[in-house]
Amino acid sequence: MASTISSAPFPGAENFVIGIIGMGDMGKIHAHVVPDERLPLLTQQVFQRLCMWILACDREEKYEDLVKEFAHHPNIQILRNGHLVSRASNYIIYSVEAAVIGQVVAEYGPSTRLGAIVGGQTSCKDPEIRAFEEHLPSDVDIVSCHSLHGPNVDPRGQPLVLIKHRASDESFAKVEAVLRSLGSKHVYLSAKEHDRITADTQAVTHAAFLSMGKAWHATKQFPWESSRYVGGIENVKINLMLRIYSQKWHVYAGLAILNPEAHKQINQFAKSTTELFYLMLEGRREELRARVYAAKERVFGRDDNPKWGPKPLLPEGVVDRFSLSKNNAHGPSIPNNHLSLLAMVDCWSALGIVPYDHMICSTPLFRLWLGVTEHLFRTPGLLDESIRVGIEDTTYRRDDLQFTIAACGWAECVALGQFETWRERFCVTQKFFEPRFAEAIQVGQAMIKAVLEADKEDEVVEKE
Numbered sequence: 495m496a497s498t499i500s501s502a503p504f505p506g507a508e509n510f511v512i513g514i515i516g517m518g519d520m521g522k523i524h525a526h527v528v529p530d531e532r533l534p535l536l537t538q539q540v541f542q543r544l545c546m547w548i549l550a551c552d553r554e555e556k557y558e559d560l561v562k563e564f565a566h567h568p569n570i571q572i573l574r575n576g577h578l579v580s581r582a583s584n585y586i587i588y589s590v591e592a593a594v595i596g597q598v599v600a601e602y603g604p605s606t607r608l609g610a611i612v613g614g615q616t617s618c619k620d621p622e623i624r625a626f627e628e629h630l631p632s633d634v635d636i637v638s639c640h641s642l643h644g645p646n647v648d649p650r651g652q653p654l655v656l657i658k659h660r661a662s663d664e665s666f667a668k669v670e671a672v673l674r675s676l677g678s679k680h681v682y683l684s685a686k687e688h689d690r691i692t693a694d695t696q697a698v699t700h701a702a703f704l705s706m707g708k709a710w711h712a713t714k715q716f717p718w719e720s721s722r723y724v725g726g727i728e729n730v731k732i733n734l735m736l737r738i739y740s741q742k743w744h745v746y747a748g749l750a751i752l753n754p755e756a757h758k759q760i761n762q763f764a765k766s767t768t769e770l771f772y773l774m775l776e777g778r779r780e781e782l783r784a785r786v787y788a789a790k791e792r793v794f795g796r797d798d799n800p801k802w803g804p805k806p807l808l809p810e811g812v813v814d815r816f817s818l819s820k821n822n823a824h825g826p827s828i829p830n831n832h833l834s835l836l837a838m839v840d841c842w843s844a845l846g847i848v849p850y851d852h853m854i855c856s857t858p859l860f861r862l863w864l865g866v867t868e869h870l871f872r873t874p875g876l877l878d879e880s881i882r883v884g885i886e887d888t889t890y891r892r893d894d895l896q897f898t899i900a901a902c903g904w905a906e907c908v909a910l911g912q913f914e915t916w917r918e919r920f921c922v923t924q925k926f927f928e929p930r931f932a933e934a935i936q937v938g939q940a941m942i943k944a945v946l947e948a949d950k951e952d953e954v955v956e957k958e
């Protein structure tokens with residue numbers, strides 16, 4: 495075990511063993527390096543500095559490969575399975591697919607070391623906590639966590655939810671001390687609060703981008719090649735859509751289907767989309783206008799008492815630069831009705847959600863999504879233009895029809911708990927966009943980084 499202690503986070507830390515079950519993208523964040531040279535904070539080095547010992551495993555068939563991959567990491571030992579990790583670790587983190595957490599905990603949970611602490615990193619806490627309650631011995635403490643960012647985002651300053659579900663203050667303090675090495679902002683919630691908030695910030699946000707992808711796929715277009723999708727708002731839609739489709743399907747399926755709080759939101763988003771689209775199709779200008787403005791007031795407040803801050807969430811001009819288009823001759827952006835953004839605000843309004851209330855628990859993707867939505871609703875003239883286009887201009891009708899069909903399709907799939915259909919719907923569109931992922935990921939990363947940096951500059955100015 496580790497021999498010297500340079501900066502032990504708590505007394506006895508030199509003998510505190512961290513166990514990781516599931517060495518996929520997120521498991522490696524806790525164990526290893528984040529594979530991005532722009533991230534100076536290498537978690538593995540941090541744990542090394544803390545002199546912590548890590549035992550980790552994935553499925554048994556990956557044992558040999560993982561042993562090779564981690565051969566040069568002196569603090570990490572790869573074991574064959576979760577039984578071996580569980581019986582020897584003081585704090586065990588389950589970092590497996592949300593859909594299998596029940597069966598994985600059922601298998602390894604009974605092997606948990608006497609008096610250990612157990613937690614999970616799954617995106618939805620209801621099944622995780624139920625699995626822990628059902629299968630862990632009663633002497634085991636439960637402290638769960640959830641990093642509100644993907645594996646390629648610098649964890650420093652991002653929210654990290656901590657859930658003290660069944661634990662002594664001492665156990666909780668140990669977990670907190672270990673996870674502090676990630677440099678994230680700790681947010682303290684119950685499992686139920688976590689699921690309610692992430693249903694708003696994640697599940698319904700993803701539903702919007704998943705629907706955009708399906709609509710563009712159905713109309714057989716790469717939107718960055720079209721002169722109809724030019725400019726800042728469109729760049730955000732395209733880059734984030736591609737970012738989601740370039741990831742593993744189970745992450746998004748899990749947090750939508752397994753989160754009992756998410757079904758209502760995703761269903762309302764589909765309903766809002768459909769109803770607004772009908773108003774546009776039928777040319778009911780005044781009804782559309784009244785509905786959009788009523789939603790604006792409920793979500794963003796009155797103009798004389800707005801809920802948004804003095805400065806826009808999305809810094810002026812920042813996202814305009816991040817286009818995938820090779821064609822600089824596209825010219826300025828052309829007016830769009832932005833059905834997806836109008837539907838988002840209508841959905842928040844119908845459910846009484848004030849998105850700013852969730853900033854403490856927001857992902858970079860949610861902040862960008864709220865940023866473009868706010869931009870549409872607070873930029874003088876833009877909202878009226880989108881209503882006018884929705885009624886008068888048929889340029890986007892086909893895309894909007896497909897968007898509406900897609901939103902309803904995702905909602906039905908989620909409501910019926912159809913993992914397999916969800917996977918097929920996702921993967922077929924993933925294949926369509928695949929040729930552009932490498933470039934899209936780079937552009938999307940750069941866009942997120944620019945926005946996060948602008949956020950940081952604002953924080954510094956506010957503190958001064």
Ligand SMILES: NC(=O)C1=CN([C@@H]2O[C@H](COP(=O)(O)OP(=O)(O)OC[C@H]3O[C@@H](n4cnc5c(N)ncnc54)[C@H](OP(=O)(O)O)[C@@H]3O)[C@@H](O)[C@H]2O)C=CC1
Nearest residue numbers: 516518519520552553589590591592615616617643644645
């Ligand atoms: N990716 C993201 O952006 C984020 C994900 N999360 C959550 O973190 C969790 C992990 O996600 P992520 O790392 O992205 O997914 P990955 O698919 O990359 O990792 C999950 C790993 O767990 C393995 N696994 C499955 N069953 C077992 C088992 N019985 N024993 C050991 N290992 C097993 C999987 O193997 P196999 O592939 O063979 O099934 C896989 O390697 C998910 O619950 C996700 O919701 C949380 C925050 C962000």
Ligand SMILES: O=C(O)C(=O)Cc1ccc(O)cc1
Nearest residue numbers: 617641642643644857858859
């Ligand atoms: O920012 C997002 O919403 C992402 O897509 C990345 C992500 C996915 C799953 C999580 O549980 C947390 C973050």
